[in-house]
Amino acid sequence: MPMLVALLFSGVLPGASGAAAPPADVARFAAGLGYRVTIVDNHPVGCPSDPAAPPRLPGAPPRRCMIEDIDLDTPADVTPPAGLEIATSIIGSVLAIDSAEFDSRLVNGDVTLFTLKPGRSLAPGRHYRLHLTLSVPYFSRAFVLPNAWVRAPGAAPAVIAATRPGTDADTGLETLPYVDAMTDEARLATADGIDANRWLTASRAFDRYAARGAGPRPDIVILPMPAHVERPAGAALGLRRGVRLALTGASRTALAPALTALAREGIGIGPVPLTIRVGAMDVAAEGYRLAVDGRGVRIAARDTAGAAYALRSLAQQAAHERGQIRPLLIVDRPRYGYRGLHIDIARNFHGRDELLRVIEQMAAVKLNMLHLHLADDEGWRMEVPALPELTAIGGWRCLSLDDATCLQPQLGADPVRDADTNGYLTTDDYLAILAAAKARQITVIPSFDMPGHSRAAIKAMEVRYRRLAARGRMAEAERYRLVEPDDTTRYRSIQTYNDNTLNVCIPQTFRFIDTVVARMAALHARAGVPLRRFHIGADETAGAWTGSPACRAEAARIGSPVIQMGMRFVERVATMLDRRGIAPAAWSDGVAHANPAALPSDLQSNLWSGLFGGAVEEAHRQANRGWTVVLSLPDFTYLDMPQAVDPAEPGATWATRELDLFRLYAFMPGNLAANAAITTDIRNRAGTVSDPVPLAAGHGVAGIQGQLWSEMVRRDTQVEYMLFALAERGWSHSAWEPAYAPGARYAYGDARVDTAALLAGWRDFAARVAVRLDGLDRAGIVYRLAPPGARIAGQRLEVATELPGTTVEYRIPGGAWTRYATPVPVSGPVAVRSRTADGRRASRTVMVVPSRAAWQ
Numbered sequence: 131m132p133m134l135v136a137l138l139f140s141g142v143l144p145g146a147s148g149a150a151a152p153p154a155d156v157a158r159f160a161a162g163l164g165y166r167v168t169i170v171d172n173h174p175v176g177c178p179s180d181p182a183a184p185p186r187l188p189g190a191p192p193r194r195c196m197i198e199d200i201d202l203d204t205p206a207d208v209t210p211p212a213g214l215e216i217a218t219s220i221i222g223s224v225l226a227i228d229s230a231e232f233d234s235r236l237v238n239g240d241v242t243l244f245t246l247k248p249g250r251s252l253a254p255g256r257h258y259r260l261h262l263t264l265s266v267p268y269f270s271r272a273f274v275l276p277n278a279w280v281r282a283p284g285a286a287p288a289v290i291a292a293t294r295p296g297t298d299a300d301t302g303l304e305t306l307p308y309v310d311a312m313t314d315e316a317r318l319a320t321a322d323g324i325d326a327n328r329w330l331t332a333s334r335a336f337d338r339y340a341a342r343g344a345g346p347r348p349d350i351v352i353l354p355m356p357a358h359v360e361r362p363a364g365a366a367l368g369l370r371r372g373v374r375l376a377l378t379g380a381s382r383t384a385l386a387p388a389l390t391a392l393a394r395e396g397i398g399i400g401p402v403p404l405t406i407r408v409g410a411m412d413v414a415a416e417g418y419r420l421a422v423d424g425r426g427v428r429i430a431a432r433d434t435a436g437a438a439y440a441l442r443s444l445a446q447q448a449a450h451e452r453g454q455i456r457p458l459l460i461v462d463r464p465r466y467g468y469r470g471l472h473i474d475i476a477r478n479f480h481g482r483d484e485l486l487r488v489i490e491q492m493a494a495v496k497l498n499m500l501h502l503h504l505a506d507d508e509g510w511r512m513e514v515p516a517l518p519e520l521t522a523i524g525g526w527r528c529l530s531l532d533d534a535t536c537l538q539p540q541l542g543a544d545p546v547r548d549a550d551t552n553g554y555l556t557t558d559d560y561l562a563i564l565a566a567a568k569a570r571q572i573t574v575i576p577s578f579d580m581p582g583h584s585r586a587a588i589k590a591m592e593v594r595y596r597r598l599a600a601r602g603r604m605a606e607a608e609r610y611r612l613v614e615p616d617d618t619t620r621y622r623s624i625q626t627y628n629d630n631t632l633n634v635c636i637p638q639t640f641r642f643i644d645t646v647v648a649r650m651a652a653l654h655a656r657a658g659v660p661l662r663r664f665h666i667g668a669d670e671t672a673g674a675w676t677g678s679p680a681c682r683a684e685a686a687r688i689g690s691p692v693i694q695m696g697m698r699f700v701e702r703v704a705t706m707l708d709r710r711g712i713a714p715a716a717w718s719d720g721v722a723h724a725n726p727a728a729l730p731s732d733l734q735s736n737l738w739s740g741l742f743g744g745a746v747e748e749a750h751r752q753a754n755r756g757w758t759v760v761l762s763l764p765d766f767t768y769l770d771m772p773q774a775v776d777p778a779e780p781g782a783t784w785a786t787r788e789l790d791l792f793r794l795y796a797f798m799p800g801n802l803a804a805n806a807a808i809t810t811d812i813r814n815r816a817g818t819v820s821d822p823v824p825l826a827a828g829h830g831v832a833g834i835q836g837q838l839w840s841e842m843v844r845r846d847t848q849v850e851y852m853l854f855a856l857a858e859r860g861w862s863h864s865a866w867e868p869a870y871a872p873g874a875r876y877a878y879g880d881a882r883v884d885t886a887a888l889l890a891g892w893r894d895f896a897a898r899v900a901v902r903l904d905g906l907d908r909a910g911i912v913y914r915l916a917p918p919g920a921r922i923a924g925q926r927l928e929v930a931t932e933l934p935g936t937t938v939e940y941r942i943p944g945g946a947w948t949r950y951a952t953p954v955p956v957s958g959p960v961a962v963r964s965r966t967a968d969g970r971r972a973s974r975t976v977m978v979v980p981s982r983a984a985w986q
Contacts, residue, residue: 146788149498160280160288162205167274167548168310169777170197172267178225180265194321195225196267198274199259208257211282212769214252214289216244217531218278219542222266223626229260237531239540239585239627240275267321269787270772271309272842274782275542279529282430287529289545295844300963300972302912304845312777319775326814327787330774332962332978335919339930343790345893346764347935351450351901352443353495353854354861355894356462356564357417363457364423370453372400373427379408384434385571387493388441395449402426407619408437409554414741416498417463417837420444423457435571439496446494466799468760468833469860471853472577476506476586477541478551478840479525482559486566491850500567501665501736501835504555505578507585507623507630508540511554515651517610517642519594521828524586525554533589541841551844556655564657574659575715576650580581580643581665581699582623582674586628587819588612591642594839604898605683610642618677626672631674634699635681643703663713663734666703671696687918701728708732717762718748726755736835740765741819742811746802750823750832758832765789765804765812769852770839773914776976782842786812790916794855796888796897798867800833807880808888816878824872834860850906851913854899863893893934900933907968915971920962920978926953927960927978937965939972956980 172568204210216232219240227234231252232244252258270275276295281287286861296305312318315329328334350359373392375382382389384408403426411420418431418440427444431437443462448455455479464822471492475484504512510524527543528536539545544552555563567574578587591612592790598607614633623630632639647664654661675681675695685692704714709731715734735752737759739745745763753759761767764785772781772791781789798804799977808820836856866888876882916932920940929938929950940951941961950962958980966974 132328136192145487156211156214156280156282156285157288159205159208159210159214161291162208162288163280163292164203164205165278165290166201166310167308168199168201169268169271169274169312169318170199172196172269172319172321173317173323174263175351177265178263178698180223180225180428190346191237192322194267196264196321198262198264200262202258202260204252204254204256204345204448206891209254212251213283214246214280214282216278216280217287217529217539218242218244218293219275219540220264220268221273221275222264223266224262225265226263227260228262231258232260234262234625236278238538238629239533239625241540251442262525265580269319269321269775269783270777270779270781271306274306276306276308277542277544279539279545281529285725287860288748289529298974301915301974302971302973310980318777320813321815324813326810327775328814330776330788332920332976333868333916333981335774335917335976336921336928336930339919342889342896343893344930345890345897348894348897348901350447351898352446352460352737353563353898353902354858355898356460357862358461360459361456362423362459362903366451366454366456367402367422367426368454369402369427369448370396371402372398372405373402374400375977376403376405377408378406380406380434380437384569385441387439387490387566390444391442391445391494391846392448395445396453397445397448401440405429406437406440407431408434412965414463415467415494416445419459420458420460420462422458424457435498435713438493442496444492446902450907464861465863466831466833466860468499468758468835469857470501470502470575470760470833470835471497471839471856472762472839474505474506474838474840474843475511475555475957476503476509476579476840476924478543478844479509479511479553480751480840481550481553482555482562485563487909487911489563489570489572489852490567492572492855495853496573496861497853497857498571499573499575499833499835501575501577502841503577505586506583507627508543509554509692510586510590512560512578512650513554513556514646515557516645516682517591517594517648517763519590519597520587521554521590523590523593526552535591537586537589544844560653561657564654564659564753567658567725568657573662574654575663575665577662577665577667577715578646579669580703581632581634581639582669582671583667583695584612584632585627587642588629609638610645611638612636612642614678615682616679617675617969619674620677621674624954631671631943632699633678633680634675634695635684640702640706644706647707647712651712661712663715665715665718665734665736666700666707666709666720667718668700669738671720688827697724700724704746705732718752718759721752721757724747725934729754732758733761735833736760736762737831738762740812740836741802741805741809742817745818746821747823749802750821750825750829753829753831754823754826756829759836761799761802761831764837765809766794766837767838767856768837769856770837770841770843773916780842782839783812787814791855791899792892794836795858795861795892796864796866797834798864798883799831799859800863801867801870801873804868804880805885806876807883808885810878818875818877820875821873825870849909854902855895858895861876864888896933900935903933906966907966907970912971915964915966916971917973917976918962918964920960920976922960922978922980925955925957925967925980927956927962928953929962932963935962937967937969939963939965 224234224610278293406429413432418436421428429440526536528545651661707714713732718737772779803819866884868882919930941949963975
């Protein structure tokens with residue numbers, strides 16, 4: 131990837147003397163060091179206070195913590211370097227450490243240093259244990275981040291080889307070989323006595339999947355499900371003879387990707403008439419009419435998007451019917467105009483090719499908004515030629531803590547320069563993304579989080595400042611400096627950073643923002659897609675200006691408390707965007723307390739409160755202001771959450787312990803409170819949700835958006851599987867969703883939600899998804915493959931699967947993998963796994979044991 135500034139890394143610790151003793155053999159020590167992590171207990175008795183946490187409020191629940199052991203085995207043939215330190219990324223804070231040799235110190239964010247105590251050293255061929263109490267329960271092995279490293283004075287740091295992740299040959303998924311298996315459900319599945327979560331064992335999964343049931347092979351397989359479908363009588367039409375396109379109201383180029391989707395299903399050029407008319411005003415925006423009969427295929431749409439969606443539906447159905455499509459009539463339109471996907475490429479980078487692939491998959495299921503998160507604390511991923519340090523520094527992480535040539539290796543980052551998680555989008559990359567999105571009727575919304583979540587920008591601009599100041603160009607150096615030297619504020623953000631928030635009271639901050647916005651607007655104009663909306667984040671701001679002279683002066687000038695400067699920042703930046711003809715967008719908490727009169731009327735708010743945490747009230751209050759409210763509830767739409775309550779499932783767990791395909795499919799966006807009838811909270815407990823601020827007449831939400839945050843997503847896998855359910859909920863109405871009644875409250879099990887209709891809808895949806903997986907296999911997409919449910923009853927192995935028709939294999943101890951067809955006699959434990967239809971990949975393996983008799 132091209133670099134704007136050459137980066138040189140000396141590898142010498144700040145303050146270390148290169149003329150001291152001979153260089154320590156850090157590389158050999160790191161290569162041979164044994165390193166194992168054991169998650170011991172997620173609810174120990176008595177948790178110490180967390181110095182990095184904000185003050186506890188009256189009535190707050192008891193503190194939570196966990197116990198973790200790190201076991202080190204020094205290599206016998208290498209003398210441990212004097213003054214060595216071990217650095218690692220730890221989710222949460224170290225509350226206590228029990229070790230004769232080591233102390234711990236939080237550096238910043240998640241980077242923690244283990245340093246030798248005064249007078250202590252390590253010996254070759256010895257075992258050492260660090261017994262840690264951490265502030266966050268670890269419900270998954272994936273919480274133990276990879277790529278710990280060693281540093282010592284006078285030597286280049288090195289990654290501990292034992293902590294590098296691997297790849298499972300059968301599943302293709304990332305493995306963490308240095309983390310012990312989690313097997314003690316009683317101590318590890320929950321964090322307190324009121325938590326009702328249980329691991330989704332093979333037998334529990336069997337019960338779940340069996341209860342949901344499986345439907346027959348579907349006739350209509352289109353995803354998302356069209357609003358109205360008919361099957362007139364008549365003979366099938368052979369589309370694989372090829373089609374003869376007659377197009378009015380749009381160019382062939384505007385429909386090229388959708389036509390290519392037809393060609394991928396074997397439908398090329400030929401004699402079958404395919405008539406497309408764009409400009410049909412009796413069809414809803416983005417909607418279409420699709421008719422297939424003996425005369426050919428006829429499509430009518432108001433706009434190009436509708437015509438493209440009709441072709442996508444035709445391609446899916448034609449593939450299912452092997453090109454011989456029976457007469458069909460579809461009248462379709464979307465439920466919501468905003469059907470989006472948020473992709474975070476800031477925390478861990480995902481490059482142009484991956485984004486282009488996701489854009490094509492979005493188009494296939496009629497998603498139309500790509501919210502592209504380009505900058506955060508851990509990385510700046512968009513080239514801005516006027517400010518080259520943004521990517522020269524902010525685009526890379528390496529084994530350094532001074533942020534002088536790269537950023538600190540947060541989130542267990544692979545420090546190798548060409549690692550997939552390092553890098554940024556060049557101008558050409560971004561233009562290619564805009565072009566691909568435009569061709570598929572997808573709007574790209576760039577996102578740069580501010581004023582919090584801005585550490586990458588701050589550190590990059592400090593490097594710029596030092597470079598220019600060293601040359602005596604002080605006015606130029608100060609021009610984009612984002613910190614105030616005399617600011618004495620001390621804070622920790624929710625991610626425990628103490629330096630990640632822009633100073634909202636200095637002119638350099640607004641000059642910097644304007645420069646970035648101007649660059650993005652110019653790129654969009656160059657691509658022929660004017661920048662209509664810009665997302666500023668505005669969430670999780672630490673309130674970092676109490677000691678800022680500039681903020682104190684500004685607060686005194688306007689007669690406002692310093693703490694309100696963040697709110698005024700949002701109002702000012704939103705107004706800046708509005709003056710450029712760009713509508714602002716932000717996360718809901720960032721605008722919740724702003725003055726609506728000081729904000730543009732066309733404001734997008736991404737609602738990310740939890741269902742049981744005030745989402746209904748906040749969504750309705752903001753919708754009643756006339757804002758564009760996009761539902762982004764983390765307990766339903768954060769795709770980085772685990773897809774099962776299981777220690778082998780990766781994902782963050784702060785919003786929900788489980789977000790599987792069924793939970794997202796069952797979501798009711800048009801009646802938020804009703805979701806309490808079928809959904810439990812993060813501790814798997816039933817609850818009640820009310821509607822204290824009813825929607826005013828004529829107001830509602832604008833749509834739904836899925837979020838793929840990348841803190842724990844280091845590889846380009848698994849998002850497409852969930853897009854099916856996301857698209858279904860954004861496009862199609864759900865039969866089980868009760869009509870919204872202002873002020874109604876719902877409790878778990880409320881009969882107003884028709885669970886029979888829900889399960890019937892799920893069975894049809896699951897069958898359609900199962901059909902579509904073949905297309906993902908052919909495209910080489912590594913989607914999630916759910917392990918099967920299984921039980922041993924009467925000494926016979928029985929299986930059930932999340933999706934119908936999934937191939938299942940079993941293996942008895944000492945035997946070979948065998949394909950499951952019907953119940954199998956067994957006499958002991960059995961391993962089971964799912965496999966893709968093409969046989970190339972397997973799910974993770976789960977064990978099933980015979981049920982115990984009541985007397986055992």
